[in-house]
Amino acid sequence: MKPVTFNVWRGDADGGAFATYETEISEGMVVLDAVHRIQAESAPDLAVRWNCKAGKCGSCSAEVNGAPRLMCMTRMDDMPDGEPVRVEPMKSFPLIRDLVTDVSWNFEVKKKIRPFKPRPPDADDGTWRMSQDDVDRVQEFRKCIECYLCQDVCHVLREHQLHDGFIGPRFFVHAAALEMHPLDTEDRVEELAATQGIGYCNITKCCTAVCPEHITITDNAIIPLKERVVDDLYDPIRRLFRVFRRKRT
Amino acid sequence: MPEYRTYPYDVLVVGAGGAGLRAAIEASSSGARVGLVCKSLLGKAHTVMAEGGVAASLGTVNADDNWEVHFADTMRGGQYLSSWRMAELHAREAPDRVRELEAWGAVFDRTGDGRILQRNFGGHRYPRLAHVGDRTGLEMIRTLQDHGVHQGIDVHMECTVVSILKDDGRVAGAFGFDRQRGRFMLFEARAIVLATGGIGRAYRVTSNSWEYTGDGHALAYEAGADLMDMEFVQFHPTGMVWPPSVAGILVTEGVRGEGGVLRNSEGRRFMFDDIPEAYRNQTADNEPEGWEYTQGSRTARRPPELLTRDHVARCIVREIKEGRGSPHGGVFLDIAWIKEKLPNAAEHIRRKLPSMYHQFKELAGIDITTTPMEVGPTTHYVMGGVWVDPESQMTTVPGLFAAGECATGLHGANRLGGNSLSDLLVFGKRAGEFAVRFAGENGSASIDPGDVEAVAAHSLAPFDARDGDDAHGAGDAENAGDAENAGDAENPYRIQSDLQSTMQERVGIVRTETDMLQALDDIEALKRRAHRVRVDGNREYNSGWHTALDLDNLLVVSEAVARAAVARKESRGGHFREDYPDKDAALGQLNIVVRKGPDGAMQVERRPIAEMPDRLKQVIEEQR
Numbered sequence: 001m002k003p004v005t006f007n008v009w010r011g012d013a014d015g016g017a018f019a020t021y022e023t024e025i026s027e028g029m030v031v032l033d034a035v036h037r038i039q040a041e042s043a044p045d046l047a048v049r050w051n052c053k054a055g056k057c058g059s060c061s062a063e064v065n066g067a068p069r070l071m072c073m074t075r076m077d078d079m080p081d082g083e084p085v086r087v088e089p090m091k092s093f094p095l096i097r098d099l100v101t102d103v104s105w106n107f108e109v110k111k112k113i114r115p116f117k118p119r120p121p122d123a124d125d126g127t128w129r130m131s132q133d134d135v136d137r138v139q140e141f142r143k144c145i146e147c148y149l150c151q152d153v154c155h156v157l158r159e160h161q162l163h164d165g166f167i168g169p170r171f172f173v174h175a176a177a178l179e180m181h182p183l184d185t186e187d188r189v190e191e192l193a194a195t196q197g198i199g200y201c202n203i204t205k206c207c208t209a210v211c212p213e214h215i216t217i218t219d220n221a222i223i224p225l226k227e228r229v230v231d232d233l234y235d236p237i238r239r240l241f242r243v244f245r246r247k248r249t
Numbered sequence: 250m251p252e253y254r255t256y257p258y259d260v261l262v263v264g265a266g267g268a269g270l271r272a273a274i275e276a277s278s279s280g281a282r283v284g285l286v287c288k289s290l291l292g293k294a295h296t297v298m299a300e301g302g303v304a305a306s307l308g309t310v311n312a313d314d315n316w317e318v319h320f321a322d323t324m325r326g327g328q329y330l331s332s333w334r335m336a337e338l339h340a341r342e343a344p345d346r347v348r349e350l351e352a353w354g355a356v357f358d359r360t361g362d363g364r365i366l367q368r369n370f371g372g373h374r375y376p377r378l379a380h381v382g383d384r385t386g387l388e389m390i391r392t393l394q395d396h397g398v399h400q401g402i403d404v405h406m407e408c409t410v411v412s413i414l415k416d417d418g419r420v421a422g423a424f425g426f427d428r429q430r431g432r433f434m435l436f437e438a439r440a441i442v443l444a445t446g447g448i449g450r451a452y453r454v455t456s457n458s459w460e461y462t463g464d465g466h467a468l469a470y471e472a473g474a475d476l477m478d479m480e481f482v483q484f485h486p487t488g489m490v491w492p493p494s495v496a497g498i499l500v501t502e503g504v505r506g507e508g509g510v511l512r513n514s515e516g517r518r519f520m521f522d523d524i525p526e527a528y529r530n531q532t533a534d535n536e537p538e539g540w541e542y543t544q545g546s547r548t549a550r551r552p553p554e555l556l557t558r559d560h561v562a563r564c565i566v567r568e569i570k571e572g573r574g575s576p577h578g579g580v581f582l583d584i585a586w587i588k589e590k591l592p593n594a595a596e597h598i599r600r601k602l603p604s605m606y607h608q609f610k611e612l613a614g615i616d617i618t619t620t621p622m623e624v625g626p627t628t629h630y631v632m633g634g635v636w637v638d639p640e641s642q643m644t645t646v647p648g649l650f651a652a653g654e655c656a657t658g659l660h661g662a663n664r665l666g667g668n669s670l671s672d673l674l675v676f677g678k679r680a681g682e683f684a685v686r687f688a689g690e691n692g693s694a695s696i697d698p699g700d701v702e703a704v705a706a707h708s709l710a711p712f713d714a715r716d717g718d719d720a721h722g723a724g725d726a727e728n729a730g731d732a733e734n735a736g737d738a739e740n741p742y743r744i745q746s747d748l749q750s751t752m753q754e755r756v757g758i759v760r761t762e763t764d765m766l767q768a769l770d771d772i773e774a775l776k777r778r779a780h781r782v783r784v785d786g787n788r789e790y791n792s793g794w795h796t797a798l799d800l801d802n803l804l805v806v807s808e809a810v811a812r813a814a815v816a817r818k819e820s821r822g823g824h825f826r827e828d829y830p831d832k833d834a835a836l837g838q839l840n841i842v843v844r845k846g847p848d849g850a851m852q853v854e855r856r857p858i859a860e861m862p863d864r865l866k867q868v869i870e871e872q873r
């Protein structure tokens with residue numbers, strides 16, 4: 001056991017400040033444990049969102065020493081020795097209270113992305129056939145736990161606050177999972193360019209760096225989607241083909 | 250009058266895990282107005298934690314599998330206390346429910362010929378669990394969530410329901426509040442589906458998150474519904490034991506399904522030492538045969554590590570108690586050893602068990618491809634719950650339905666791994682379907698403003714309570730002389746923690762009459778302390794307040810578990826009594842039911858199990 005100092009953001013939409021707490025840290029503890037200990041010992045009304053405490057649900061997103069992290073997967077023994085630990089809420093979303101932000105925008109964005117639309121079943125019993133090789137790519141995207149740390153770190157949302165015209169890395173991953181799903185027949189490319197702002201992404205890969213599921217967001221999801229946008233919307237022959245295809249369906 | 254917003258629905262679903270989402274999808278598909286309330290953000294419910302897979306006799310890996318084998322496996326696993334009709338419906342309908350998920354975009358792992366791959370799991374005769382690595386629950390909840398949001402379901406995230414409101418005996422609505430701002434909400438509903446999950450937070454070591462405080466169980470109980478089989482709590486054999494802050498977090502049975510073995514400190518595979526009679530024919534008695542089974546051999550019998558969870562948990566407890574445990578009070582679970590058998594073992598493990606690999610790497614600093622894990626039992630699931638009609642999932646309260654973990658009937662004395670995810674889908678759908686039908690056949694009911702006022706006042710009591718004040722009405726007057734009652738204001742976290750210790754130590758894996766009677770006394774004392782709970786701050790995102798309100802539910806379910814466990818004087822499935830270590834055939838013919846009596850005290854009833862029809866008896870006979 002050793003005492004560690006924490007600077008934790010306390011406040012709401014009207015403002016706030018860092019409050020300082022000291023608590024005992026034992027072997028194997030994560031930042032979320034420390035926050036809970038502070039809550040139990042000295043700040044019972046400290047607001048913190050969490051759930052599974054095993055890195056599987058993506059609820060306890062926050063910024064630890066300035067880095068977007070899941071608090072439940074941030075080990076105290078990885079923190080610099082003898083220095084205070086700074087814990088604050090995500091910056092890309094409106095603050096509700098203390099460490100809890102209003103992430104409802106993300107849920108609204110998802111509703112606007114066209115849902116999965118499968119091709120007719122392959123077999124008479126109504127089932128499909130897909131090879132493991134073909135689903136590997138999509139399964140990587142489907143590992144996403146919707147912690148929104150990628151949205152938090154993305155400068156288009158964080159600094160430029162373009163929430164109205166940009167869906168953010170999380171939903172490019174979602175769109176990629178649908179677009180590259182072997183069974184899907186829907187076309188989302190035009191919207192990705194027109195209203196969902198894929199052009200704003202300038203591939204700085206900040207999102208990939210913070211993803212707790214280690215999804216290679218930029219290389220495997222966003223860049224291939226950007227290529228589809230270029231191919232489908234700006235290649236003159238494909239554009240022509242697109243016009244005909246749309247008329248057919 | 251308290252201030253609140255009113256939301257009118259045909260069907261209100263409480264809980265947005267697999268069962269709640271599936272119920273809401275079914276109900277809204279008919280055009281009904283459906284509200285869905287959840288304590289967390291959408292998609293964070295406990296279903297997301299399910300790892301191993303969803304059980305359904307698709308027969309893609311072994312064509313001999315069919316609903317009859319699945320039915321017989323489920324009944325055997327439940328020690329014949331399950332509702333045979335629910336077990337039948339579940340086994341028959343699970344394959345369609347899984348295929349439906351694929352049609353909604355789920356991407357399961359594939360067989361060589363491109364169909365859904367199925368894996369072995371404890372108590373299932375054939376490879377039966379459709380899965381996605383070890384994150385099947387995430388795949389399921391995301392698929393349901395993404396499908397549901399395009400169907401016009403009204404989702405209320407981070408809201409808690411504190412009471413079911415009735416009109417002349419039937420459901421009229423529910424009252425609750427939003428956790429973010431603390432504002433009250435009144436839901437008018439012709440039918441309500443409870444899908445709130447389990448009660449794991451009544452115990453200290455649990456794989457369950459803070460949400461699992463038995464809300465649905467307690468809401469139904471307070472509304473007058475029956476709870477059944479509450480003595481059967483599943484202690485999953487493999488939870489993490491170190492470091493302390495992660496103790497209880499689940500280590501999937503999939504590790505054993507992929508060839509992982511349990512060893513004690515002497516390196517012995519102790520599971521070979523005690524194979525129950527009922528499973529002897531199906532269990533390997535040597536190590537090579539067990540390995541062959543995990544690698545898909547159709548002739549080999551399964552290794553004893555894949556016996557039912559209740560049995561494996563007790564064997565682990567025995568090893569620890571007798572001094573053959575691991576350094577941190579568990580036993581060893583070794584998957585790294587398969588490198589003796591497979592050339593690319595490390596990569597294989599990372600591919601088949603990616604989240605286990607990360608969980609141990611990041612939380613314990615252990616590489617499971619080279620080092621054995623330390624594991625021990627953790628409170629995982631409650632087989633018991635709200636009694637429901639097998640076909641419709643309606644409780645004894647007209648218009649009140651329940652599905653998933655908070656309902657009971659399918660799992661009997663012990664649940665097989667993989668059967669919970671299929672349970673959610675099969676009975677979530679049925680609950681949604683029958684709730685909509687009920688709403689259509691019954692007009693709206695009226696809500697008594699007096700009821701609303703009383704519930705609102707009760708909810709705010711923790712803010713008002715002062716030392717010596719009576720926050721919960723006249724009920725305390727008779728206890729005025731009680732020493733505990735005259736004490737200081739209580740901290741809700743401390744009461745919860747004391748309750749967890751009581752349940753862990755006295756109503757845990759190994760039970761005795763003396764311990765459990767003591768637990769019931771403790772629970773009474775904790776109830777009195779709970780009346781004096783006091784919380785600071787305001788109503789916005791106030792965990793102290795939320796914990797104070799959860800306490801009422803935890804106390805109800807804890808008492809129900811303890812009373813039912815005292816009443817069952819035998820050992821069966823998840824319920825093991827040191828003072829009655831054997832099965833009692835007579836008790837195998839009945840379920841224990843608890844309900845709230847007219848005087849407010851908990852009543853216990855022994856209810857005979859309905860006779861199984863001959864056609865199902867024959868199925869069981871054929872599968873012996």
